[in-house]
Amino acid sequence: MASKLTLSNRAGWTFALPGFALIFTFIVLPFFFAIGLSLTNQRLLSPNPTQFVGLENYQQLLGLAVVTLEPERNDAGEMIRNAAGEIQYPRLRAITRSDDYPQYRGMREWFHWQSGENVMIVIASDVVFMKALVNTFLFVLVVAPVQGSLALMLALLINHKVKGINLFRTIYFMPVVVSIVVVSLLWRFIYDGQNGLLNSILQALTFGLFQPVDWLGSPSTALPAVMAMSIWQAVGFHMVIWLAGLQTISPTLYEAAAIEGASRWQTFRYVTWPGLRNTAVLVLVVITMQGFALFAQIDVMTNGGPLDSTQTLVFQAVERGYGKQDISGGSTISVILFAIVLAISLIQRWLTRER
């Protein structure tokens, strides 16, 4: 509704102008730029004129196909096996480089599985992007519930009027105010494969039985290591949001529950949790957004490695746009990320709607 406040408030609009200008210049404008650039072949520095290429960039990133490789057979129709008895298949290249299959040209194997005697191979035009996509989703799927519930537990623990409770609140909140770059650098030392703090502690606890692990250097542990550190870093922030939510719940509701004889668990189930509904939506959405924006930790700790095991969408967008000067490719990733985040927020809002 257009009120007097929004229509005829010249001073108000004047005060808001610098803010609006900044938001427009650095958020709204780049947003539309990204959409525009994603439809061209623009490079950061290039002598060639920019051309409109339609959805080619999107095809280049999202192209996916499944090919079936049948066993090689001899003239009699029997499967050929090698010395070790393994079934022999034609090379994938025979398909992706063949003129018979122009649609698979340039695609590479992402992953495969055995189906009976055949091998099914999923091929992608951009395997690194696909890995980034999966890693980002994995990160969000693990971090959102773990960080959210951990933060809630901390909030419940420190939501008591006990002497010195502010000390705990401060300690839990501290990692949030330290720059994520600094935190990432520190955790690089903690995760060090030789004499990092984590390895040293685990060795001390197991009396030297534990074999040191290069946490950030092996594909199987790198992403979980980044997840753990990210959860630790921002848990205090979400704890504060939960805490704010907890304090909106009327103390008389707890007293009513106590008089009706509710146990601690029942009190949580019937009073606390329903009262935290809106907070839960907020925390979930914020963690999801932050998860999809995962960049600094990767940039400082792993650079997407080892073997692309910690590639993420934002890291890829930056890497492409500025590392490889492929601004249109980076923009395309940004737009895809925007579409994903928008879709997920809408789904979350729908799932957690007021019924």
Place this chain on the structure above:
Amino acid sequence: MAEVSLKGVKKSFGRVEIIKGVDIHINDGEFVVFVGPSGCGKSTLLRMIAGLEDITEGTLEIGGRVVNQLQPKQRGVAMVFQNYAIFPHMTVRENIAFGLTIAGASRQEKQQKVAEAARILQMEHLLDRRPSQLSGGQRQRVAIGRAITRKPAVFLFDEPLSNLDAALRMDMRMEIGRLRRQLGTTMIYVTHDQVEAMTLADRIVVLKDGQVMQIGAPMELYHEPANRFVAGFLGAPSMNFLNVDVLELDGEVAMVGNQSLEPIRVATRRRPFRKDGKAILGVRPQYLRPVHSGKGLLHGIVAHAERLGSETVVDLTLRDERELIAAFNEDKVFEPGVALELTFDTALAHLFPDEGELQTH
């Protein structure tokens, strides 16, 4: 069903003593109202009985059992709060059944007890609504419904009607009275509203600064207040207090008077007075009547008059510049500035000792 007994009960928050030694015995099935000015400790006392505040000193017995150390649920009490304290995310049905849900009652039992409570409170048609769709009075009825489903031994009410508007308050007051007759359970009711206290209570406990001023039936307190505080607290408009001189003392009767009051004889009711000392005379505004000049006991000038239709409240300035309120039960015009003489039945006046000249009501 249970008696409640407080013996030497005290409560301190930190170093501040809020309840300063309270002894009250409440009989089984009795409706007792704690009344007193805001901040006197009524809620604190009630919450101590409920088990929401621990008891610093003294003993609390419910049903003959000392419950000082027991959790609220083990005391068999139910409580209704001023701000309703019903769960916003639950329907009326779920709210009423809350205690049963907590106790793990069967669906059948819940259904039956909710239906019974809804019938008693006449809210069968509201069961599937959420609290946000209810009026204040309906919300409070839900809270009462939640309290009665568990069949507690003692009901505790903490200013349950204070958040309601005047008309609704009267309806709910009558409803609580009806409920009380229907259930016959011990009830303790906290209010700062003397009308609620007078109309609902079997006995009233008047509190002031964490101490009991008087305990008794409503009319006993109204007609025979034990002290000036109780006399001034009950009745509206409140009792007039006049500073008088004790002219003569004759056993149970004192002759008192002052500049604007003709000498009258008043019963001392065994309170200590000194001849030629000071005293305070209490007269309810309703007991004053205008009379023809020359026959009045009190002499004043009308300062202001309010016509309420059934009653006319007159604000007078007495000869000694003090103020006096009179309430006449008829509609009559009193022009400001007119001299007025008043009389009253001296048997209905109360004489209180003057505890220092500084103390004013």
